[in-house]
Amino acid sequence: MVPCLASRWPARLLRASPPCWLAARVRGTPRERSPRPRSPHEAGRGCCSASGAPEVTLTPQRYAVQRLPFSAVSEQDLAAFERIVPGRVVTDPDELQAFNVDWLRMVRGSSKVLLRPRTTEEVSRILRHCHERNLAVNPQGGNTGMVGGSVPVFDEVILSTALMNQIISFHGVSGILVCQAGCVLEELSQYVEARDFIMPLDLGAKGSCHIGGNVATNAGGLRFLRYGSLRGTVLGLEVVLVDGTVLDCLTTLRKDNTGYDLKQLFIGSEGTLGVITTVSILCPPKPKAVNVAFLGCPGFAEVLQTLSTCRGMLGEILSAFEFMDAQCMKLVGQHLGLASPVRDSPFYVLVETAGSGAGHDAEKLGHFLEHVLGSGLVTDGTMATDQRKAQTLWALRERITEALSCDGYVYKYDLSLPVERLYDIVIDVRARLGPNAKNVVGYGHLGDGNLHLNVTAEAFSASLLSSLEPYVYAWTAEQRGSVSAEHGLGFKKKDVLGYSKPPAAVQLMRQLKALLDPKGILNPYKVLPTQA
Ligand SMILES: O=C(O)CC[C@@H](O)C(=O)O
Numbered sequence: 195m196v197p198c199l200a201s202r203w204p205a206r207l208l209r210a211s212p213p214c215w216l217a218a219r220v221r222g223t224p225r226e227r228s229p230r231p232r233s234p235h236e237a238g239r240g241c242c243s244a245s246g247a248p249e250v251t252l253t254p255q256r257y258a259v260q261r262l263p264f265s266a267v268s269e270q271d272l273a274a275f276e277r278i279v280p281g282r283v284v285t286d287p288d289e290l291q292a293f294n295v296d297w298l299r300m301v302r303g304s305s306k307v308l309l310r311p312r313t314t315e316e317v318s319r320i321l322r323h324c325h326e327r328n329l330a331v332n333p334q335g336g337n338t339g340m341v342g343g344s345v346p347v348f349d350e351v352i353l354s355t356a357l358m359n360q361i362i363s364f365h366g367v368s369g370i371l372v373c374q375a376g377c378v379l380e381e382l383s384q385y386v387e388a389r390d391f392i393m394p395l396d397l398g399a400k401g402s403c404h405i406g407g408n409v410a411t412n413a414g415g416l417r418f419l420r421y422g423s424l425r426g427t428v429l430g431l432e433v434v435l436v437d438g439t440v441l442d443c444l445t446t447l448r449k450d451n452t453g454y455d456l457k458q459l460f461i462g463s464e465g466t467l468g469v470i471t472t473v474s475i476l477c478p479p480k481p482k483a484v485n486v487a488f489l490g491c492p493g494f495a496e497v498l499q500t501l502s503t504c505r506g507m508l509g510e511i512l513s514a515f516e517f518m519d520a521q522c523m524k525l526v527g528q529h530l531g532l533a534s535p536v537r538d539s540p541f542y543v544l545v546e547t548a549g550s551g552a553g554h555d556a557e558k559l560g561h562f563l564e565h566v567l568g569s570g571l572v573t574d575g576t577m578a579t580d581q582r583k584a585q586t587l588w589a590l591r592e593r594i595t596e597a598l599s600c601d602g603y604v605y606k607y608d609l610s611l612p613v614e615r616l617y618d619i620v621i622d623v624r625a626r627l628g629p630n631a632k633n634v635v636g637y638g639h640l641g642d643g644n645l646h647l648n649v650t651a652e653a654f655s656a657s658l659l660s661s662l663e664p665y666v667y668a669w670t671a672e673q674r675g676s677v678s679a680e681h682g683l684g685f686k687k688k689d690v691l692g693y694s695k696p697p698a699a700v701q702l703m704r705q706l707k708a709l710l711d712p713k714g715i716l717n718p719y720k721v722l723p724t725q726a
């Protein structure tokens with residue numbers, strides 16, 4: 195058994211933490227949420243022990259990366275920070291540990307200082323100081339990213355948005371929410387749901403992730419199929435530029451065609467171009483009826499036909515279409531003790547509908563189920579109309595990441611592929627690795643053409659990595675897919691940008707970076723490929 199160390203979390207997260215066996219990171223209907231997501235290493239009945247796990251290897255020891263010639267934080271800098279954010283400068287190494295290590299415990303920096311501003315003005319003064327002093331800065335939200343973008347690589351100053359957690363306004367007719375970047379997604383969900391709206395995005399990490407981090411990484415998640423990308427639902431942003439300038443593009447307008455849409459530069463830029471401090475976002479009305487069906491399919495061809503049938507028969511009420519293979523299901527059972535109500539299928543799909551008429555939706559779903567069962571596309575299935583059962587079904591999908599982390603070292607790939615080829619790469623990689631891998635699994639947001647290909651092994655192995663990379667990236671590029679569908683590039687994927695973007699695009703990205711951050715102090719070593 196691979197030991198999973200109970201990871202250290204920021205105090206607010208630990209306070210919110212229920213006992214691990216209770217804290218099912220379930221999703222269910224939009225009405226009720228789990229208290230917080232857990233690190234895979236503090237979760238999972240039976241899989242995690244609090245002792246015996248090795249310290250996470252320092253990033254520069256595992257990866258070839260050289261510290262850039264930034265200044266080191268001095269006593270004078272600490273005194274200046276103390277004047278800007280009095281009592282909110284953290285230098286205690288024990289406290290800093292959780293902020294230096296990523297959620298998956300795969301990368302570790304060695305920052306000596308964490309700053310906790312409350313206002314845009316404080317962020318502006320911090321950045322102005324760091325810019326003048328040539329100090330590198332790592333903006334950090336809930337630290338739930340998957341690609342090592344949210345923690346320092348070396349000794350960057352960590353700028354946490356955790357205390358920037360105020361809701362500024364909510365408009366009950368338009369559904370437009372304006373809030374600070376450090377608001378936790380789940381808390382925003384609860385706030386707008388009490389007013390009959392929902393957030394346009396939902397993620398397994400909702401209990402910890404910050405809306406500013408979601409926007410900075412253009413997070414996808416479970417509602418993408420229905421409500422689309424944050425690039426469409428974010429209406430405005432306030433961003434602090436590297437020299438401390440506050441860029442107020444915080445419009446709440448649905449339509450605004452005046453010049454370049456500057457906010458799009460910061461959405462998905464992972465904190466490398468500016469620090470997002472306030473977000474204006476459009477929330478859809480809360481659906482009145484939510485149903486979840488969990489189905490077993492005899493093959494991937496049938497999964498695809500079920501998706502087409504779903505689109506045709508459920509139309510406007512379809513709100514999620516997720517798939518997972520039998521290996522995923524085996525791991526959630528083995529490591530988390532979750533039993534699937536549908537068994538012995540090579541593939542499973544989770545279909546969610548969300549609409550405004552319970553009777554109408556149930557009738558549509560009923561006809562759909564009758565059809566897919568009758569035609570053999572689906573061999574077995576179960577349906578939930580009540581919230582508790584729906585949550586249990588969602589947990590089978592949402593907790594796969596956690597189960598994988600309990601299985602060993604995980605090599606993660608987050609690919610956009612044409613749906614008809616989407617599972618071929620899983621079969622291919624499984625054959626390629628043979629017994630060198632423990633498990634090779636495929637799951638993800640099939641409705642969005644997004645595969646999560648994950649490979650587990652007892653421990654990190656450079657030779658296994660070399661069998662996977664660049665093979666997986668080249669395979670994806672051949673299909674004109676994306677090497678990062680929704681997780682971003684961060685530190686771990688920055689050098690594979692070229693598989694999804696042409697040299698001219700990468701060059702333009704470098705020029706934008708140089709324009710907005712000429713000293714390169716904002717989240718360095720992330721997003722853009724290392725230059726020779
Ligand atoms: O762990 C992963 O690879 C995927 C995580 C997340 O994007 C999900 O869809 O569950």
Ligand SMILES: [Zn+2]
Pocket residue numbers: 415638639646680
């Ligand atoms: Zn995902």
